[in-house]
Amino acid sequence: MAKGVKDPADDDDDYIDIDDTGPGDLKGADGGYAWEEEYKRSWDVIQEDASGSIQSVVLGISDQLRHKRRVRDTEAIQRGIIRHVVLILDQSESMNLRDLMPTRIQAALTMVGAFIGEYFDQNPISQLAVIATKDGLAEKLTDLSGNPMDHLGALKEKANKDLAGEPSLQNALELAMHTLKRAPTHGSREVVCVMGSLTTCDPGDIAQTLEALKLAQVRVSMVHLAAEVHVFKKICKETGGVFYVAQNEDNMKDLLFENVPPPPIVSAKATSDMIQMGFPIKANNSEVPTPCVCHHELSFVGYICPRCKSKVCSLPTDCDVCGLPLVSAPHLARSYHHLFPEENYKEVVGDFVDSSCFGCGTVWAEPPDASEHGVSRYRCPRCKHEYCLECDIFIHETLHNCPGCV
Amino acid sequence: MSEPLESDPSLLVVVLDVNASAWSKSPLTVGNALQQMVIFINAYLALKPENKLVVLASNKRECKCLYPVDRANATIERDIRVYEQFRVVDATVLSGVQAMLSGAEETVGDPNRGIEEGQTLMSRALSKALCHIHRVVDSTTSKVWSRILVLSAADDSPREYISLMNTIFAAQRMSVLIDICKVFGGDSVFLQQAAEITGGNYLKVDTAGGESMLQTLMFTCLADHYTREVLVAPTNETIDFRATCFCHKRVVDIGYVCSVCLSIFCEMAPVCSTCQTKFSFRIARAESAQSNGTLKQSPKPAAATAAMSTLTLS
Numbered sequence: 001m002a003k004g005v006k007d008p009a010d011d012d013d014d015y016i017d018i019d020d021t022g023p024g025d026l027k028g029a030d031g032g033y034a035w036e037e038e039y040k041r042s043w044d045v046i047q048e049d050a051s052g053s054i055q056s057v058v059l060g061i062s063d064q065l066r067h068k069r070r071v072r073d074t075e076a077i078q079r080g081i082i083r084h085v086v087l088i089l090d091q092s093e094s095m096n097l098r099d100l101m102p103t104r105i106q107a108a109l110t111m112v113g114a115f116i117g118e119y120f121d122q123n124p125i126s127q128l129a130v131i132a133t134k135d136g137l138a139e140k141l142t143d144l145s146g147n148p149m150d151h152l153g154a155l156k157e158k159a160n161k162d163l164a165g166e167p168s169l170q171n172a173l174e175l176a177m178h179t180l181k182r183a184p185t186h187g188s189r190e191v192v193c194v195m196g197s198l199t200t201c202d203p204g205d206i207a208q209t210l211e212a213l214k215l216a217q218v219r220v221s222m223v224h225l226a227a228e229v230h231v232f233k234k235i236c237k238e239t240g241g242v243f244y245v246a247q248n249e250d251n252m253k254d255l256l257f258e259n260v261p262p263p264p265i266v267s268a269k270a271t272s273d274m275i276q277m278g279f280p281i282k283a284n285n286s287e288v289p290t291p292c293v294c295h296h297e298l299s300f301v302g303y304i305c306p307r308c309k310s311k312v313c314s315l316p317t318d319c320d321v322c323g324l325p326l327v328s329a330p331h332l333a334r335s336y337h338h339l340f341p342e343e344n345y346k347e348v349v350g351d352f353v354d355s356s357c358f359g360c361g362t363v364w365a366e367p368p369d370a371s372e373h374g375v376s377r378y379r380c381p382r383c384k385h386e387y388c389l390e391c392d393i394f395i396h397e398t399l400h401n402c403p404g405c406v
Numbered sequence: 407m408s409e410p411l412e413s414d415p416s417l418l419v420v421v422l423d424v425n426a427s428a429w430s431k432s433p434l435t436v437g438n439a440l441q442q443m444v445i446f447i448n449a450y451l452a453l454k455p456e457n458k459l460v461v462l463a464s465n466k467r468e469c470k471c472l473y474p475v476d477r478a479n480a481t482i483e484r485d486i487r488v489y490e491q492f493r494v495v496d497a498t499v500l501s502g503v504q505a506m507l508s509g510a511e512e513t514v515g516d517p518n519r520g521i522e523e524g525q526t527l528m529s530r531a532l533s534k535a536l537c538h539i540h541r542v543v544d545s546t547t548s549k550v551w552s553r554i555l556v557l558s559a560a561d562d563s564p565r566e567y568i569s570l571m572n573t574i575f576a577a578q579r580m581s582v583l584i585d586i587c588k589v590f591g592g593d594s595v596f597l598q599q600a601a602e603i604t605g606g607n608y609l610k611v612d613t614a615g616g617e618s619m620l621q622t623l624m625f626t627c628l629a630d631h632y633t634r635e636v637l638v639a640p641t642n643e644t645i646d647f648r649a650t651c652f653c654h655k656r657v658v659d660i661g662y663v664c665s666v667c668l669s670i671f672c673e674m675a676p677v678c679s680t681c682q683t684k685f686s687f688r689i690a691r692a693e694s695a696q697s698n699g700t701l702k703q704s705p706k707p708a709a710a711t712a713a714m715s716t717l718t719l720s
Binding site for chain 1: 469530534541544569573647650663666670678685
């Protein structure tokens with residue numbers, strides 16, 4: 001907590017908020033300035049239970065945190081299912097610091113790798129590009145593509161070597177805008193930055209870049225690894241994105257993963273289109289291996305583009321020859337859960353119905369006392385079945401299906 | 407994701423379809439199929455002492471966990487001649503299925519929400535199976551490789567399509583294999599896709615023609631993740647992942663997809679018939695811009711393929 005950390009998701013009482021630009025300006029809860037309030041100690045929240053143990057309380061708090069983390073907005077709003085995201089990774093000298101273990105760049109690379117996997121799992125018909133910035137320059141590691149392997153490979157190859165100089169946010173954003181310029185109008189255009197440096201070394205006026213970003217409807221979000229920087233925050237805020245500062249490795253993962261579900265469409269200019277898509281047939285009956293157009297490697301199996309009859313090795317992707325987006329029907333079905341999200345479960349207090357968790361069948365332990373954090377149960381508002389916390393998180397993050405409602 | 411080791415234990419979730427009306431059409435009786443399944447389960451448990459088992463049964467109304475059950479209300483007499491674990495599993499599974507089969511007839515006509523006679527709550531069963539797997543994998547420190555075996559009897563119900571796809575992709579992400587054993591009736595298109603996407607086997611056993619279900623199970627589904635890497639699985643004919651359009655139910659190669667609701671159409675229309683969105687007809691421009699970009703900027707296509715694509719486009 002030594003750093004000026006801020007996480008808008010945590011505005012409750014037991015959180016020590018030492019940030020001075022919180023939602024309520026500089027005023028605290030009781031009308032005074034935040035620094036006039038009594039200092040809150042994080043360890044005061046923890047009280048011993050009857051047997052003198054603090055284990056149950058700590059478990060209860062961590063359960064609450066986990067539950068809070070996954071409460072999502074479930075309103076049926078229009079979301080940009082077809083996304084174009086440019087990931088900007090800071091490769092400046094400041095990423096060598098060891099405040100995140102083992103170093104900032106290593107921690108960031110692990111998280112970015114996980115993010116890319118999750119992003120393509122949840123958004124199978126979306127695209128991603130990766131840009132790295134160091135020495136006042138921006139370099140495109142990968143172009144917009146729908147294949148996670150390309151990005152992971154490029155990151156593994158280039159990203160953690162030669163950290164040097166200062167980053168240039170302006171150059172990186174200009175390059176990102178250039179990359180996103182040819183993205184079709186029906187898709188969203190987003191930039192996600194992972195920055196460690198407190199400075200940016202720019203060739204021109206970054207305010208003009210900000211105006212250009214707004215004009216091009218690019219949404220910029222950032223996870224900073226050190227502290228809040230005015231210009232970074234301003235860019236995020238004015239383009240409709242979010243700015244976060246990561247407190248630790250776990251927190252960084254949560255903040256980065258907030259960019260995984262597609263953001264709602266707020267802009268009136270967003271257009272809807274009919275997109276031409278190809279549904280290729282899997283070909284595995286050939287006697288002789290043939291090269292694929294995406295990696296030029298020999299293989300027996302592949303998918304044949306229905307328009308130009310070239311062979312690609314995995315779906316979903318864009319045909320490298322004719323540019324037709326190639327998907328399979330299950331991938332479209334995979335995106336439906338963003339349109340019809342599962343409802344958030346509510347914690348049950350008293351009046352229990354089921355004798356065990358409806359998901360994993362774990363029988364509830366002794367009847368939980370309302371005053372203690374024994375077993376938390378969560379109930380689906382639609383099917384009225386009860387679930388344990390594990391299943392609750394699993395259902396909403398991985399399965400996207402309520403076992404009781406289907 | 408690490409590679410499976412020979413010593414890693416497995417978790418098998420058996421999903422039994424106990425839809426009485428579907429089984430009535432089967433050449434193989436429920437009892438017979440269950441006997442063979444129980445032998446298979448015993449063989450699985452005998453392979454490795456650490457192997458874990460969950461048995462779920464599902465019909466058109468409910469989905470129950472048959473094993474493991476709460477030990478308190480399970481009263482099974484001991485038999486000194488039989489290995490204790492086999493006996494417990496056999497007795498609980500058989501009595502559980504019996505209870506579900508006899509209970510199903512009494513409550514015909516209750517609100518089963520559009521599920522027709524002869525269809526089963528398969529997506530609920532698979533969702534619960536994944537919850538069980540998640541719980542077991544989460545609570546054990548060592549690596550456990552999980553798979554699901556479905557003994558399927560009933561037909562697909564179209565309203566389950568999206569929820570089944572969700573479970574299939576969740577399984578794929580957790581590296582859970584889904585094996586399907588279909589004993590009679592037509593092919594289940596949804597379950598075929600489940601096996602194909604997760605890397606499991608889709609087995610169609612011709613019991614009327616004299617094939618033994620037990621033999622097929624033993625030879626293909628008993629192998630764990632480690633062993634499957636060196637075995638040659640029975641091949642399936644190519645599975646068609648092409649989509650059918652919403653307007654004419656035609657199978658399409660190249661379709662048009664609404665960017666808002668992802669409905670598939672076989673021809674251009676000014677308004678999406680599903681979500682009533684009006685389209686802005688920029689399709690030609692957007693697409694040519696995109697493919698031009700691919701030509702200019704993507705470093706990958708070699709000169710030859712670039713020349714080819716200009717040919718196709720112009």
